[in-house]
Amino acid sequence: MFHKIPPQMLKRMQELETLDTVDRVDGIPHLQRLRQIPPETGKFLALMCASAPAGKVIEIGASAGYSAMWLSLACQTRGDRLVTFEVLPEKVELANETFRLAGVDTIVDLVHKDARLALNEYNQVAFCFLDAEKEVYQDCYDKIISNLVRGGLLIADNIISHKEQLAPFVSHAVNDHRIDAVVIPIGKGELVCRKT
Numbered sequence: 001m002f003h004k005i006p007p008q009m010l011k012r013m014q015e016l017e018t019l020d021t022v023d024r025v026d027g028i029p030h031l032q033r034l035r036q037i038p039p040e041t042g043k044f045l046a047l048m049c050a051s052a053p054a055g056k057v058i059e060i061g062a063s064a065g066y067s068a069m070w071l072s073l074a075c076q077t078r079g080d081r082l083v084t085f086e087v088l089p090e091k092v093e094l095a096n097e098t099f100r101l102a103g104v105d106t107i108v109d110l111v112h113k114d115a116r117l118a119l120n121e122y123n124q125v126a127f128c129f130l131d132a133e134k135e136v137y138q139d140c141y142d143k144i145i146s147n148l149v150r151g152g153l154l155i156a157d158n159i160i161s162h163k164e165q166l167a168p169f170v171s172h173a174v175n176d177h178r179i180d181a182v183v184i185p186i187g188k189g190e191l192v193c194r195k196t
């Protein structure tokens, strides 16, 4: 996967990495910032997604499509499509541009919707990356876990960067007997949940 990233995708990844770095220091309002995962988290997600069992691949929180590009590499390996949700119109526009430039618009379905209103329609989920506003994590988790296939993975971002705010969510997950869960200290901290 990582040895064959197409040049046009690498170029868009680098553009978004630069934009995201600038975003973090130029005082732009929180919701307008890209708030992307770092590249090492992208690689981690792609490896986990490529290794997940058969089933659907979903992302909640596309922003400009950076993490989705990493997941699209795994989807190409799996022979699957990626469904990614984004609620803000300006981010949808950016993400559409990303998928077109990166050459993955044929395998990525960008859904312009609050994911909570649509997740019930997605059963047989093999992999889900959750990276939205922290207030919606529990709701998205509840909807996804019941639709995960056996051995399916849900990975939630920002577990270390938002440790205090997400503590009740993490505590709920590690005590949920339907899954095994652990926090991995990579990037902003990833909660990896596997359906038993």
Ligand SMILES: C[S@@+](CC[C@H](N)C(=O)[O-])C[C@H]1O[C@@H](n2cnc3c(N)ncnc32)[C@H](O)[C@@H]1O
Pocket: 034, 035, 036, 037, 060, 061, 062, 063, 064, 065, 066, 067, 068, 085, 086, 087, 088, 091, 113, 114, 115, 116, 131, 132, 133, 136
């Ligand atoms: C942290 S950013 C995602 C970054 C992206 N995963 C990446 O690494 O490139 C969170 C995004 O989730 C979107 N979002 C927040 N709540 C959402 C919801 N309920 N449904 C869909 N998108 C949502 C926000 O508009 C924002 O663009």
